[in-house]
Amino acid sequence: MVINHSSLLLLFFFSTLFIIPINSQLLSSIIHCSDTSGDRNTYIIHVETANATKFLAREARERYYRSFLQPLSSSGEQLMLYSYMHAINGFAARLTEAEVKTMMKMKGFVHAQKDQEYNLHTTHSPDFLGLQQDHCFWKESNYGKGVIIGVLDTGVMPNHQSFTGEDMPLPPAKWKGICDFDIPVCNNKLVGARGFLRGCRNSPVDDNGHGMHTASIAAGNFVANASVLGQAKGNASGIAPKAHLAIYKVCYKHCHGSDILAAIDQAISDGVDVLSISIGGRPDPFYDDHMAIGALAAVEKGLFVSSSAGNMGPKESSVENNAPWMLTVGASTMDRSIRVTIKLGNGEEINGESAYQPDNFPFTMLPLIFPGEKGVVRAKTCSDGSLDGINVRGKIVLCETGGGVNNSIEKGMVVKNAGGIAMILMNQGKQMLTVKARAHVLPAAQISYGDALRIKKYMKASPVATAGILFKGTVYGTPVSPSIASFSGRGPSVINNGVMKPDIVGPGLNILAAWPSPADCGAMPTFNMLSGTSMAAPHLAGVAALLKASHPDWSPAMIKSAIMTTADELRRDGKPISDETGNSTNYFATGAGHVNPSKANDPGLVYDIDIDDYISYLCGLGYSDRQVSAVARRYIECLSRKAITAEELNYPTFTVSVASESQKTVTRTVKNVGENNAVYTVQVDAPEGVKVDVYPEKIEFSEINQTVVYDVYFTAGDTSDRIGSVSEGQLRWVSGKHVVKSAITVSFV
16 A cells, blocks of 8 residues: 555644545535524424324324424424434424423423533454454354444545445345435445434535544454554454444534434434444433433344443543443553654653654654743643744654643644654643554654653753654554553443443554545545544444344343453453553443453353333432433333332442441342353452352353342441442352353442
8 A cells, every 4th residue: 555644644634623625426415404593492302102193104203293393383484303213202393492391381291401412532453352354253253244333423435445345245134224425335335324414414424534433443344454654554444344334424513412313213213233322422311311312212122332431531420421221432552552762861761652653764862842841831732832932943842732722733733833853742640651643744752641751850850851763663562451541431420320331441542444535545545543432432333243243132231241241351461451540440440341352252141131121220310200201212100110229220240339337239130141051150359348248159050041030248347437438349150161250349338
């Protein structure tokens, strides 16, 4: 593959501004709609199912929904944006606050919520996950053949080699979706594409890059000689390379809940099997969380939903997408580094990363300068104009990440325009060890916070500080992987009242995947490296697709359980998974651990959850009947059913709270999916400060799909000195072949 480095550098710079040139022939026609007239806003309206309406057809359902709008629009103005069939019982419409209050008095009204905005949150990652070509699990699952993955994101550029239909089978007969481009570009890989923008048909073309990046991670084709600026070269592929892709563009300048609901609604109708959603927002109660509501509808129809944990870590309780029916995925590192070594004047060497590795940059000791040494924030972060009046010409310039003004590419432009010859990008405290391999516009290296402190210490001790930079290319086998990326959202959840989140972690740092080609690259497929939990979620969507292909009778909860109870807890060097500081971490960062696809294919036992249990859990959260009904999409009277707490949900992990001198009993049900005549014995690492007993201590199965119930007794002594603290442990069911692990988190109250 011939790479035009200058073109790609421009691509990386402009992509940060969302100005990527695209092939205009691929643009589908756009219907422009306006929902900004007067003082109207978009509201999502939940209504009861009408007894007299069977809703066998979309037209009948829409007529019923419009009956709520007819008294509000004497002028005949079009108010409705979406009429939902599956995601909710209800619709999205443009309404004033007064009109919503009027609607609240109508018979059949359940709940109204103003539309909200959501945010967008790989040559080596399949190999890192143990999925080498012709690997047993990949072969057993037929590489995801016959499974349809729906991706809700910023769309797709269909002419990329990752999405060609060569050697792909026809989609399954159940597929009912369409390809909404003006020219016929869909195929047996890319089986469908639609755009959703405020109730209107719109182009599904990706003018951002994020969508095709996530789609190719989940199910991109094998593409030989993929690289970014010549680095990380290898055969790129998605986790489920033979799965089909259905693209639902829901993010244009913004991502709106009404559009997300419409896409989920359509995906259910189209026949999608797995949803990959790398989008999140503020943690609202579930009755106001449009994505959580739509996801529950999808799970009830048998779809598996993989979602991103958010990028606000390492802040505590920063995890997003907290619903227990979704898989919530945090981001981890891989064992690949795009290595740059900085040699200081005192002989110390520091390793950093950069995707831009110039061949002709000489190793020379150059003057080293930190414009922000006097504490001026703009100079620290090399913001626009901050280097005016500072002599950086011919020097290596130190810049800190962040600042909220410009990104790392733009910082490099500031340094380059001021005459700097190279840049060292230093992580600030919260980012610690997580280092991103970016494509810079000048020779550069990003380094960890700890290494930044080493450089600053050297500069203080040296009257004339110097440094040289060595570009070493792609290095594999980093022993401290996987570790948790600093930005990965952390628990505990502030919404779900005790379900452990995130559920799992997967690769999310420096992930190479498909990217729109610049106009001057012709048909050459290009790739980019991005980092975020946005990249982790499609990895798990791909794993779910493989498991779906291998075990078509497994429910979404069973697939989720298999992924969680077989997760890895150790790094490649045999030590516990570490966080961004290099220290061992906790379940609020790792969830059950790091995904191991091959082990997930044969978990031995699984924890299944019936949809009705989620409804009982919602009642246990203390929601009103109307609020629960909005999430459940049918009338629910909580007094007529047994409400359960999060602790009682048949989840693959245990999160309990105990008071001093108390005992709590939690019941779980496991299903045998291993072999006949299996016997498991329990092993417990009790959290410090609590005694854990399990009854029975041995469980036996005589056949596949047989279930067994067991109880776990948590007994606390005098824990008054532990109030407000958290302790961790683990429960394991062990047979001769399987180890089924469940994380335990105990909060002392």
